[in-house]
Amino acid sequence: MKIVVCVKQVPDTKGGVKFNPDGTLDRGAMLTIMNPDDKAGLEAALRLKDQYGAEVTVVTMGLPKAEEVLREAMAMGADKGILVTDRVLGGADTWATSQTLAGAIRNLEYDLIITGRQAIDGDTAQVGPQISEHLGIPVISYAQKIQIEGDSVIVERQYDDRYHVLKAKMPCLITALAELNEPRYMTPGGIFDAYNAEITVWGRANLVDVEDSNLGLKGSPTQIAKASDKVRKGAGEKVVLDPTESVEYIIDKLKAKHVI
Amino acid sequence: MDFMLTKQHEMARTLFKEFAEKEVKPLAQEVDETEVFPRGTVEKMAKAGFLGIPVPKEYGGQGCDPLTYAMCVEELSKVCGTTGVIVSAHTSLCCDPIMTYGTEEQKQKYLVPLAKGEKLGAFGLTEPGAGTDAQGQQTKAVLEGDEWVLNGSKIFITNGKEADVYVIFAVTGVVTDKKGRSKKMISAFIVEKGTPGFTFGTKEKKMGIRGSSTYELIFTDCRIPKENLLGQEGKGFGIAMHTLDGGRIGIASQALGLAEGALERTIEYVKERKQFGRAIGAFQNTQFQLADMATKVQAAQLLVYKAAVAKATQKVYSVEAAMAKLYAAEVAMEVTTKAVQLHGGYGYIREYDVERMMRDAKITEIYEGTSEVQRMVISGSLLK
Numbered sequence: 001m002k003i004v005v006c007v008k009q010v011p012d013t014k015g016g017v018k019f020n021p022d023g024t025l026d027r028g029a030m031l032t033i034m035n036p037d038d039k040a041g042l043e044a045a046l047r048l049k050d051q052y053g054a055e056v057t058v059v060t061m062g063l064p065k066a067e068e069v070l071r072e073a074m075a076m077g078a079d080k081g082i083l084v085t086d087r088v089l090g091g092a093d094t095w096a097t098s099q100t101l102a103g104a105i106r107n108l109e110y111d112l113i114i115t116g117r118q119a120i121d122g123d124t125a126q127v128g129p130q131i132s133e134h135l136g137i138p139v140i141s142y143a144q145k146i147q148i149e150g151d152s153v154i155v156e157r158q159y160d161d162r163y164h165v166l167k168a169k170m171p172c173l174i175t176a177l178a179e180l181n182e183p184r185y186m187t188p189g190g191i192f193d194a195y196n197a198e199i200t201v202w203g204r205a206n207l208v209d210v211e212d213s214n215l216g217l218k219g220s221p222t223q224i225a226k227a228s229d230k231v232r233k234g235a236g237e238k239v240v241l242d243p244t245e246s247v248e249y250i251i252d253k254l255k256a257k258h259v260i
Numbered sequence: 261m262d263f264m265l266t267k268q269h270e271m272a273r274t275l276f277k278e279f280a281e282k283e284v285k286p287l288a289q290e291v292d293e294t295e296v297f298p299r300g301t302v303e304k305m306a307k308a309g310f311l312g313i314p315v316p317k318e319y320g321g322q323g324c325d326p327l328t329y330a331m332c333v334e335e336l337s338k339v340c341g342t343t344g345v346i347v348s349a350h351t352s353l354c355c356d357p358i359m360t361y362g363t364e365e366q367k368q369k370y371l372v373p374l375a376k377g378e379k380l381g382a383f384g385l386t387e388p389g390a391g392t393d394a395q396g397q398q399t400k401a402v403l404e405g406d407e408w409v410l411n412g413s414k415i416f417i418t419n420g421k422e423a424d425v426y427v428i429f430a431v432t433g434v435v436t437d438k439k440g441r442s443k444k445m446i447s448a449f450i451v452e453k454g455t456p457g458f459t460f461g462t463k464e465k466k467m468g469i470r471g472s473s474t475y476e477l478i479f480t481d482c483r484i485p486k487e488n489l490l491g492q493e494g495k496g497f498g499i500a501m502h503t504l505d506g507g508r509i510g511i512a513s514q515a516l517g518l519a520e521g522a523l524e525r526t527i528e529y530v531k532e533r534k535q536f537g538r539a540i541g542a543f544q545n546t547q548f549q550l551a552d553m554a555t556k557v558q559a560a561q562l563l564v565y566k567a568a569v570a571k572a573t574q575k576v577y578s579v580e581a582a583m584a585k586l587y588a589a590e591v592a593m594e595v596t597t598k599a600v601q602l603h604g605g606y607g608y609i610r611e612y613d614v615e616r617m618m619r620d621a622k623i624t625e626i627y628e629g630t631s632e633v634q635r636m637v638i639s640g641s642l643l644k
Contacts, residue, residue, distance in 0.1 A: 071271065186275050187309035188332070189322030195268045 001054040003045045006115040007038040009069040023224040037116025041176035043183040074194035075186035086203040091217025098130030099214040103207030113173040128175035141175040276335035288340035291471035306377020321375035330513040330568040337517025341620030342471035348510030349418040354381025357503045361491035382423035384414035401430035410479040420475025426451045446496035450488045457482030468619035508585040515592035515624035522599035522617045560588040586634035589624035596621040
């Protein structure tokens with residue numbers, strides 16, 4: 001079985017968020033991690049590899065520095081890493097990103113594509129389903145459990161207060177939730193192997209069946225009007241009173257703010 | 261000369277740090293308080309490959325260099341000194357001598373499961389009358405047919421009751437040297453837990469590293485197969501000393517981690533603790549103390565990393581290891597003591613990590629060669 005996992009290097013929210021003047025994220029200036037949903041997707045692929053035997057190829061689109069996230073994936077046990085990087089791909093929204101990734105994946109053989117549900121920087125949950133649309137394969141989103149049966153996958157899809165069990169013939173695409181599993185740690189030896197391994201680097205020229213008009217900032221229908229960091233709330237008020245007085249104090253405050 | 265770590269080492273540090281924060285730190289206080297060996301953590305470390313970092317892949321290890329191993333012990337010890345020494349004793353004192361002196365059969369039988377973390381290792385050299393004076397061994401081994409028969413006891417053994425495989429030293433004969441003085445011939449052996457005649461004595465109640473299992477090992481007509489002799493007969497003292505050179509890098513890394521951990525906690529604390537209307541970090545006394553602590557920690561790190569690199573690149577690295585251990589241990593004691601002082605009354609309370617770190621740090625000046633022994637090794641090389 002051949003599995004392609006799409007991962008994204010995202011800002012580590014612990015390190016603070018920085019923006020370019022045009023409102024897009026200044027990715028070069030931020031500490032980064034592997035997007036948590038993607039990491040769960042990778043872990044799911046590695047478990048399928050452990051269970052059934054599979055070749056796991058990890059694909060990412062990003063700055064040259066996004067190579068790190070591929071090395072991390074390989075240190076966890078992925079077999080190959082492909083970095084799609086090109087200046088003309090910069091500033092892409094979900095449409096242009098999914099076009100790019102689909103264009104890259106058209107070069108590969110696959111039975112299963114796994115992406116994270118959504119990235120913690122954009123939170124759109126669009127890229128995975130869009131890739132499946134471009135490639136003309138079924139998608140099962142929000143997977144909380146994945147099993148293989150013959151040439152099909154059986155997936156538990158999370159849904160509000162219940163889950164759905166869906167079966168689809170491969171090839172298909174699955175989007176994974178962080179709750180799907182507890183990703184394994186890299187191994188120390190895996191890290192050194194990952195740095196000795198070759199990472200495949202692809203640019204615009206390697207993308208198959210994609211129009212220029214669908215790539216990069218120019219190919220992105222989304223226009224960012226304004227972006228900003230979270231506005232910090234002011235420090236809370238701390239009052240030390242006995243319980244009865246506290247209740248009165250809180251009720252007065254809530255009344256003053258017209259909450260009650 | 262380049263002081264930059266490679267990207268591989270940086271990523272390995274990220275891994276060790278993440279593991280330590282997530283799996284080890286939440287248990288550190290409980291492990292200290294209850295004195296219960298963190299078996300669950302050891303199993304997780306085994307799965308993550310932390311129990312065979314410098315062992316070649318063909319023997320079940322990770323095939324990394326000693327620097328990667330040192331960084332692992334350092335990061336674990338930043339949050340828990342107990343966990344740091346479990347890895348250090350297992351790797352440096354049990355895997356390493358079998359890797360260096362073991363036969364192919366011994367490596368397959370013992371090193372492979374040790375490096376995979378399926379088994380845990382320990383090392384027994386110290387006896388009631390033979391601490392720094394390792395030549396004062398009383399434990400004896402006599403060859404009877406196809407078996408060595410061990411009699412005697414070992415004390416203060418790290419991973420004592422929790423280990424599965426033990427490297428044990430015993431006297432196998434006495435020779436007279438050229439000057440007519442009698443000298444004990446010491447040999448090394450591999451002993452498995454469960455061997456008839458091998459039992460455990462009392463569990464030591466310690467000041468620090470309290471979750472580490474420290475036991476007396478007792479050998480009463482303990483018969484082990486002849487082929488469990490490690491290295492050549494009579495060469496055990498050299499094996500012990502060479503093993504301790506490596507072990508000192510492990511303990512130096514533990515000491516370094518403790519100092520770094522205490523410094524980190526203190527930096528956080530002085531920013532928050534207010535006295536006289538401002539954070540105590542705003543006082544110059546605090547600032548200067550922190551500056552001294554950080555400078556010494558950095559110097560210790562350079563010595564420890566240099567010794568780890570020397571282990572990979574030099575045949576003999578005794579002096580580098582001794583300097584690293586001497587300095588890192590003394591820095592650990594000094595920095596953790598200052599950390600407690602800067603925490604004031606809270607630093608004396610067990611709820612605060614620095615209290616534990618100060619107790620944990622003391623042992624690094626004592627075990628695997630006291631600071632005095634390290635000074636003997638260093639000065640010996642200067643005056644030879």
